[in-house]
Amino acid sequence: MAETKYIFVTGGVASSLGKGIISSSIGKLLQARGYSVTIQKFDPYINIDPGTLNPYEHGECYVTVDGHEADLDLGHYERFLGIQTTKANNITTGRIYKSVIDKERRGDYLGKTIQVIPHITDEIKRNVKLLGNKYKFDFVITEIGGTVGDIESLPYLESIRQLKWEMGKNALCVHLTYVPYLAAAGELKTKPTQHSVKELQSLGIQPDILVLRTEHELGTGLRKKVALFCNVDEKAVIQSLDMPTIYEVPLRMQEQGLDSIILQKMGLPVGETPSLGPWRAFLDRRHKATEMVHIGLVGKYDLQDAYKSILEAVSQAGTYNDRKAKIHFINSEKLTDANVEEELKDMDGIIIGPGFGPRGVEGKFVAIKYCRTHDVPTFGICLGMQCITIEFARNVLGFEDANSYEMNEKTSHNVIDIMEEQKAITNMGGTMRLGAYECVIDKDSKAYEAYQSEHIQERHRHRYEFNNEYKEQFEAAGMKCTGVNPESGLVEIVEIPTLKWFVGVQFHPEYSSTVLKPHPLFLSFIKAAIDK
Numbered sequence: 185m186a187e188t189k190y191i192f193v194t195g196g197v198a199s200s201l202g203k204g205i206i207s208s209s210i211g212k213l214l215q216a217r218g219y220s221v222t223i224q225k226f227d228p229y230i231n232i233d234p235g236t237l238n239p240y241e242h243g244e245c246y247v248t249v250d251g252h253e254a255d256l257d258l259g260h261y262e263r264f265l266g267i268q269t270t271k272a273n274n275i276t277t278g279r280i281y282k283s284v285i286d287k288e289r290r291g292d293y294l295g296k297t298i299q300v301i302p303h304i305t306d307e308i309k310r311n312v313k314l315l316g317n318k319y320k321f322d323f324v325i326t327e328i329g330g331t332v333g334d335i336e337s338l339p340y341l342e343s344i345r346q347l348k349w350e351m352g353k354n355a356l357c358v359h360l361t362y363v364p365y366l367a368a369a370g371e372l373k374t375k376p377t378q379h380s381v382k383e384l385q386s387l388g389i390q391p392d393i394l395v396l397r398t399e400h401e402l403g404t405g406l407r408k409k410v411a412l413f414c415n416v417d418e419k420a421v422i423q424s425l426d427m428p429t430i431y432e433v434p435l436r437m438q439e440q441g442l443d444s445i446i447l448q449k450m451g452l453p454v455g456e457t458p459s460l461g462p463w464r465a466f467l468d469r470r471h472k473a474t475e476m477v478h479i480g481l482v483g484k485y486d487l488q489d490a491y492k493s494i495l496e497a498v499s500q501a502g503t504y505n506d507r508k509a510k511i512h513f514i515n516s517e518k519l520t521d522a523n524v525e526e527e528l529k530d531m532d533g534i535i536i537g538p539g540f541g542p543r544g545v546e547g548k549f550v551a552i553k554y555c556r557t558h559d560v561p562t563f564g565i566c567l568g569m570q571c572i573t574i575e576f577a578r579n580v581l582g583f584e585d586a587n588s589y590e591m592n593e594k595t596s597h598n599v600i601d602i603m604e605e606q607k608a609i610t611n612m613g614g615t616m617r618l619g620a621y622e623c624v625i626d627k628d629s630k631a632y633e634a635y636q637s638e639h640i641q642e643r644h645r646h647r648y649e650f651n652n653e654y655k656e657q658f659e660a661a662g663m664k665c666t667g668v669n670p671e672s673g674l675v676e677i678v679e680i681p682t683l684k685w686f687v688g689v690q691f692h693p694e695y696s697s698t699v700l701k702p703h704p705l706f707l708s709f710i711k712a713a714i715d716k
């Protein structure tokens with residue numbers, strides 16, 4: 185395709201309507217037609233990236249292969265499209281301002297007064313076009329975080345207005361809104377949608393397509409009414425009903441012709457509707473899998489979004505093992521030797537979650553000890569892996585005060601330690617070991633059985649590392665280091681081979697599990713949980 189096409193996805197009426205899922209679904213449908221597609225998210229907050237945000241504020245922090253701490257929506261983009269995103273796929277207001285201010289300090293603006301328009305909007309526009317220009321994508325989908333009407337969103341919407349004006353048919357706006365159902369009146373209400381579109385129009389943006397989130401089927405009358413009041417073609421008013429799984433959404437969008445409408449409006453040939461074969465096969469398998477596998481997730485954040493990628497990776501691996509994976513959240517702050525049996529006994533497998541800081545760590549040790557001594561399939565991820573080694577050091581090697589430097593700087597048995605180069609760091613943001621690193625796997629291991637490869641690359645997000653001074657003692661006592669970074673010698677994977685499935689990984693495998701390519705370690709862990 186000669187020129188890159190730009191699709192903007194905005195949201196109105198309320199937040200959390202699923203702009204990320206709609207953007208991913210549009211991407212999926214265009215990709216199925218043979219176009220190269222990428223998706224980016226613009227977040228209107230002032231943080232440079234979400235790395236310093238508490239998961240309670242903004243859910244999980246996703247990590248890209250190139251080591252950027254990103255919004256969790258990038259996880260949806262990768263899971264749906266099977267693509268890899270980068271730092272350029274997630275921009276925040278903080279990044280935009282920082283870049284403009286840096287340019288101002290360098291003197292790049294030649295004495296001009298720096299203003300929101302044109303300087304901030306120009307920087308936003310430059311970032312919108314960056315991916316398209318650099319990698320020649322056919323489509324760049326840009327999701328704007330927040331809700332139309334927010335003060336923070338204004339510069340983004342002004343940039344979209346300008347880009348739509350400059351690009352003509354090569355730019356299009358999809359606006360997602362909500363149609364509430366008033367039970368007392370027995371009616372669906374379109375007024376909030378009308379108001380939200382008016383708000384967009386007052387900013388100079390006419391949405392081309394409306395996607396209406398609803399809990400009840402919208403009749404033709406209602407669609408006609410929305411179309412008429414909002415200046416949108418009737419067939420460009422699409423409904424998005426609640427689905428049992430988010431992975432159904434692309435199919436429901438395709439049935440209503442969302443992708444054909446986009447192509448038509450952008451002056452591209454519509455042609456035949458692709459069959460989405462492998463995607464449908466995944467969904468069929470998912471619907472047929474009714475037998476359950478119960479996985480306990482031990483962690484301190486009792487909030488779904490905080491472990492988004494782990495939940496998705498587990499549920500995908502469940503489907504590929506023909507099971508419905510049910511995750512039970514187990515709050516590590518409440519786990520004690522007295523209640524651990526009661527809490528864990530019905531689980532087929534346990535995940536020890538990632539995390540930061542000492543809160544809830546002692547409960548993780550309690551869970552790990554129970555799993556290790558009862559041979560429950562156990563998967564430790566990042567802090568979870570570190571806890572697996574600490575528990576082993578305390579209860580098998582007999583180092584009672586064993587700990588991570590993160591939890592206790594003074595421990596005499598720092599089995600998890602801080603690297604010299606990390607010690608010097610004073611800034612919190614973006615300074616951890618981040619992004620993809622290589623790992624070489626021992627052929628005689630559960631990890632190798634899963635990956636079927638000696639060389640892998642996985643994403644990291646942590647500051648502390650396994651202390652190699654203890655490696656020999658661990659191995660002699662039965663915990664093997666089966667994955668190691670070939671350059672630094674840092675330990676990436678630990679296992680207890682005498683147990684059914686007891687694996688800890690310093691990296692985050694959950695980030696790279698996708699719908700059509702589930703992650704080998706999650707597949708193997710779920711299989712072990714089923715076999716238990």
Ligand code: GLN
Nearest residue numbers: 538539566567646647648
């Ligand atoms: N807090 C640990 C570290 O920084 C683990 C981080 C994580 O689980 N992502 O090393």
